[in-house]
Amino acid sequence: MFQLRWLWANLKGSRAVYICALVLSVVCNAMFVAAQFFQSKIIDTFISNKQAAENLRDHRDLLLWLIAGMIGVTLLRTSLTYTCNMYYEKASQAMIYRIRTHLFRKIENQDMDFYDRYRTGDLMTRLTGDLDMVRHMVSWVISNTVANLALFAASMIYFFTIDYRTALCIMTMTPVIFFVTRLFSRHAGPAYRKVRETSSALNTAAQENISGNRVVKAFAKEDYEIEKFRKKDEEYRGANIKAAMVWLKYHPIIDIAAGALSVILLICGGYFMIKQHLTMGQYVAISGLLWAVGNPMRNMGTYVNDFHRFMASAGKVIEIYYEAPRIVDREDAAENKEKLRGDIEFKNVTFSIGEKKILDNVSFKINAGETVVIMGETGSGKTTLVNLIPRFFDCDRGEVLVDGRNVRMHKLHTLRSSIGIATQDVMLYSDTIDSNIAYGDSDMEEEYVKRCAELSAASDFIEKLPDKYETIVGERGVGLSGGQKQRISLARAIAVRPAVLILDDTTSAVDMETEHYIQQSLSGGLDFECTKIIIAQRISSSKNADKIIILENGKISDMGTHDELIKHEGYYRQIYELQSGINCAAESEVTV
Numbered sequence: 001m002f003q004l005r006w007l008w009a010n011l012k013g014s015r016a017v018y019i020c021a022l023v024l025s026v027v028c029n030a031m032f033v034a035a036q037f038f039q040s041k042i043i044d045t046f047i048s049n050k051q052a053a054e055n056l057r058d059h060r061d062l063l064l065w066l067i068a069g070m071i072g073v074t075l076l077r078t079s080l081t082y083t084c085n086m087y088y089e090k091a092s093q094a095m096i097y098r099i100r101t102h103l104f105r106k107i108e109n110q111d112m113d114f115y116d117r118y119r120t121g122d123l124m125t126r127l128t129g130d131l132d133m134v135r136h137m138v139s140w141v142i143s144n145t146v147a148n149l150a151l152f153a154a155s156m157i158y159f160f161t162i163d164y165r166t167a168l169c170i171m172t173m174t175p176v177i178f179f180v181t182r183l184f185s186r187h188a189g190p191a192y193r194k195v196r197e198t199s200s201a202l203n204t205a206a207q208e209n210i211s212g213n214r215v216v217k218a219f220a221k222e223d224y225e226i227e228k229f230r231k232k233d234e235e236y237r238g239a240n241i242k243a244a245m246v247w248l249k250y251h252p253i254i255d256i257a258a259g260a261l262s263v264i265l266l267i268c269g270g271y272f273m274i275k276q277h278l279t280m281g282q283y284v285a286i287s288g289l290l291w292a293v294g295n296p297m298r299n300m301g302t303y304v305n306d307f308h309r310f311m312a313s314a315g316k317v318i319e320i321y322y323e324a325p326r327i328v329d330r331e332d333a334a335e336n337k338e339k340l341r342g343d344i345e346f347k348n349v350t351f352s353i354g355e356k357k358i359l360d361n362v363s364f365k366i367n368a369g370e371t372v373v374i375m376g377e378t379g380s381g382k383t384t385l386v387n388l389i390p391r392f393f394d395c396d397r398g399e400v401l402v403d404g405r406n407v408r409m410h411k412l413h414t415l416r417s418s419i420g421i422a423t424q425d426v427m428l429y430s431d432t433i434d435s436n437i438a439y440g441d442s443d444m445e446e447e448y449v450k451r452c453a454e455l456s457a458a459s460d461f462i463e464k465l466p467d468k469y470e471t472i473v474g475e476r477g478v479g480l481s482g483g484q485k486q487r488i489s490l491a492r493a494i495a496v497r498p499a500v501l502i503l504d505d506t507t508s509a510v511d512m513e514t515e516h517y518i519q520q521s522l523s524g525g526l527d528f529e530c531t532k533i534i535i536a537q538r539i540s541s542s543k544n545a546d547k548i549i550i551l552e553n554g555k556i557s558d559m560g561t562h563d564e565l566i567k568h569e570g571y572y573r574q575i576y577e578l579q580s581g582i583n584c585a586a587e588s589e590v591t592v
């Protein structure tokens with residue numbers, strides 16, 4: 001079974017501790033039999049024996065030894081059980097720590113399309129509930145199954161040493177339990193897979209609702225969302241009930257079979273006692289240990305239940321565990337230690353998502369230090385185009401070159417750390433503004449953080465906040481306006497002193513005056529050289545650009561400077577006329 005082999009592989013480093021725990025667990029359970037052995041000796045020699053009084057007088061030492069043995073075994077068992085549980089806990093926690101860290105690293109290093117395929121709620125379920133189930137398997141299910149099997153085996157061996165006839169009668173119930181458990185196991189698997197699926201859907205619904213609460217409120221759709229969540233909750237409840245019903249259907253049979261053991265012992269044990277195959281002490285010993293045979297039978301269902309829960313959860317964890325990103329460093333990638341310059345070239349680049357062609361034969365060149373504005377209708381492929389530069393995606397045909405080298409031949413870390421991006425969808429971490437700007441660089445000087453905030457026109461509003469740069473901005477920057485969040489995001493992108501600065505509609509939510517200030521800062525205020533690629537819709541952003549690229553349905557329909565583009569009919573001139581109120585055609589007629 002792959003899941004179990006995977007568990008074993010992940011126990012690396014803690015295997016010795018885990019095996020010790022398993023052995024201790026077997027020893028502890030076998031000790032129940034030892035205690036019963038001392039008890040049966042005491043009864044047979046000092047209670048039910050015809051010479052009990054003489055034995056008590058003549059063999060008092062033996063009695064004391066037997067009592068000491070009983071107490072000693074119990075004390076030893078208790079302390080060993082404590083050690084054993086500690087070992088289980090240590091091994092399982094170490095294993096789950098390793099898996100969790102590995103999983104998180106895997107998720108962090110996935111390609112962009114991974115996040116389209118998996119929903120956040122589902123990934124969270126895998127990292128929490130599913131992992132907990134894996135730990136439960138190691139620390140509880142396996143340990144208890146081994147303990148119960150040891151208890152069952154030790155008791156049965158003891159019964160056989162006492163009287164094989166009585167032991168065989170007790171054993172008659174074993175095939176019944178085995179058969180019922182197998183039948184139950186076959187139905188439990190699908191039921192628990194369904195529980196797992198519905199739990200993930202429930203978590204996703206909750207997560208999406210919490211993070212999208214503002215949309216819900218804006219549209220006054222609380223009732224609609226509550227109803228949607230209720231349905232998911234109902235499905236989850238239904239799946240749980242179904243899974244429980246599977247167990248409840250078989251449980252009475254197992255319970256009856258385990259309960260029948262007492263009747264069997266009463267009838268058969270009584271008969272063999274009359275026939276003098278069994279002494280009173282032996283009968284009491286078997287009777288006293290009957291729970292050790294009955295309980296494992298009863299518990300079998302619980303373990304099978306948990307085993308199927310584990311299989312469903314482990315399957316989900318393993319899926320991510322072995323998920324490999326396609327965009328990785330090539331072995332022959334250049335070991336470029338120096339900062340990139342920022343020359344960019346697209347050579348006949350074509351890129352599709354599924355069957356849909358997003359970029360079609362795109363070619364252009366940007367020299368280091370230039371400012372290039374990309375414009376085009378919504379959905380024309382602007383974001384996709386800039387996403388190819390840091391290799392968020394790889395193009396299907398053609399080449400994307402940075403500093404004259406194909407991006408596939410750069411080390412990913414070198415490439416991406418040379419690019420600063422302020423994305424369309426601003427994400428601020430639940431941390432201080434200072435930490436959001438100096439993202440991941442705790443050594444960044446406060447003065448430099450402030451300088452970046454100034455350049456992005458963020459310092460004025462930050463200074464007015466109660467804790468200034470130490471103000472905590474909530475998840476996704478709750479408490480800040482869209483424009484304020486955009487400016488912090490821009491400061492974060494500048495702070496890495498990138499060779500290429502990509503701004504994807506970063507100033508769409510700021511007023512014209514602030515936008516003008518930001519443009520001035522970017523063109524003359526940066527203390528480092530960088531190529532600026534700006535996706536924008538406003539002519540004010542593109543007027544002074546070295547180059548403007550117009551995208552239409554994934555193709556470059558026009559390219560040039562502002563002055564060149566307004567000279568002829570096209571998308572840019574249309575936008576220019578619309579935004580400035582100037583009619584270019586009429587003006588040129590007047591000039592002529």
Ligand SMILES: Nc1ncnc2c1ncn2[C@@H]1O[C@H](COP(=O)(O)OP(=O)(O)OP(=O)(O)O)[C@@H](O)[C@H]1O
Nearest residue numbers: 116353358376377378379380381382383384385424
């Ligand atoms: N993950 C995806 N799966 C499928 N199609 C996608 C995906 N991402 C983008 N697209 C499609 O690719 C096309 C280009 O998207 P892109 O985001 O690059 O456009 P855009 O010009 O930046 O648009 P906007 O101005 O609205 O941001 C769109 O038609 C979009 O539907």
